[in-house]
Amino acid sequence: MNEKWMREAIKQAIKAEQKDEVPIGCVIVKDDQIIARAYNQREKKQISTAHAEILAIEKACKKLGSWRLDGCELYVTLEPCPMCTGAIIQSRIDKVYFGAYDFKGGCLGSNTNLLDVKGFNHYPEVEGGLLKEECASLLTSFFRKKRKSKK
Amino acid sequence: MNEKWMREAIKQAIKAEQKDEVPIGCVIVKDDQIIARAYNQREKKQISTAHAEILAIEKACKKLGSWRLDGCELYVTLEPCPMCTGAIIQSRIDKVYFGAYDFKGGCLGSNTNLLDVKGFNHYPEVEGGLLKEECASLLTSFFRKKRKSKK
Numbered sequence: 001m002n003e004k005w006m007r008e009a010i011k012q013a014i015k016a017e018q019k020d021e022v023p024i025g026c027v028i029v030k031d032d033q034i035i036a037r038a039y040n041q042r043e044k045k046q047i048s049t050a051h052a053e054i055l056a057i058e059k060a061c062k063k064l065g066s067w068r069l070d071g072c073e074l075y076v077t078l079e080p081c082p083m084c085t086g087a088i089i090q091s092r093i094d095k096v097y098f099g100a101y102d103f104k105g106g107c108l109g110s111n112t113n114l115l116d117v118k119g120f121n122h123y124p125e126v127e128g129g130l131l132k133e134e135c136a137s138l139l140t141s142f143f144r145k146k147r148k149s150k151k
Numbered sequence: 152m153n154e155k156w157m158r159e160a161i162k163q164a165i166k167a168e169q170k171d172e173v174p175i176g177c178v179i180v181k182d183d184q185i186i187a188r189a190y191n192q193r194e195k196k197q198i199s200t201a202h203a204e205i206l207a208i209e210k211a212c213k214k215l216g217s218w219r220l221d222g223c224e225l226y227v228t229l230e231p232c233p234m235c236t237g238a239i240i241q242s243r244i245d246k247v248y249f250g251a252y253d254f255k256g257g258c259l260g261s262n263t264n265l266l267d268v269k270g271f272n273h274y275p276e277v278e279g280g281l282l283k284e285e286c287a288s289l290l291t292s293f294f295r296k297k298r299k300s301k302k
Contacts, residue, residue, distance in 0.1 A: 042218050046216055048212055086234025090232065105271060
């Protein structure tokens with residue numbers, strides 16, 4: 001079941017790639033249904049906060065009419081950055097599944113683990129590495145093409 | 152000069168208070184001019200990301216037509232949370248001035264310091280405690296009133 005939702009997040013990442021955005025996708029699931037889907041749109045929107053997770057969280061809040069996303073699970077193809085990890089904490093999301101590990105920006109264990117910091121209002125459960133090869137290969141092939149096109 | 156901009160952030164915090172939101176305000180300054188003003192709107196919007204800093208950053212990006220806020224300074228009345236600290240990093244903001252310290256959620260030194268983590272793409276300069284008494288008193292009086300109204 002978890003892989004099924006991650007595959008939906010991957011579909012979102014592919015949409016990002018088709019629009020020449022770094023291919024990262026996200027879905028939010030509640031009661032066994034997707035309530036929000038989004039992909040990275042930083043370049044198109046030219047807004048620094050337009051990461052897949054932030055856009056999905058905002059859609060989910062609008063859908064539920066609440067800033068509290070209790071009972072929700074978030075699936076994202078890349079380990080969240082500090083901003084997105086913070087947004088997950090702020091949203092009280094129950095559980096995060098991420099695909100590829102990010103040893104540079106990842107804040108759920110790879111570079112640092114924000115959930116090790118005491119005192120925040122909420123701590124989601126986390127499972128990393130779900131379909132990580134597929135998620136990572138989208139990113140590596142995107143950056144490979146980018147480098148080639150620059151030559 | 153810095154106090155002048157923080158007073159503008161405080162004006163935004165007062166707007167939040169008037170709308171029964173936790174009184175936190177933010178302005179972003181570039182070339183000696185305010186390019187974005189915002190206040191916390193989490194309750195009204197019912198969106199978990201609607202913190203003063205996120206809303207101000209999004210306005211500044213739209214104003215400049217760029218997700219890169221190079222050359223910008225951000226003034227906020229309360230030390231940023233993990234999400235907002237992350238958004239500041241993602242936006243490449245030059246310098247952050249914050250007012251009151253937040254020993255629970257503050258991620259620029261009070262609870263933790265996200266800028267101590269190596270490997271991110273950007274590290275802003277930070278100055279904390281600017282007009283901290285005024286900034287903090289807005290918050291303490293807001294929560295005092297809230298507690299009284301619940302009795």
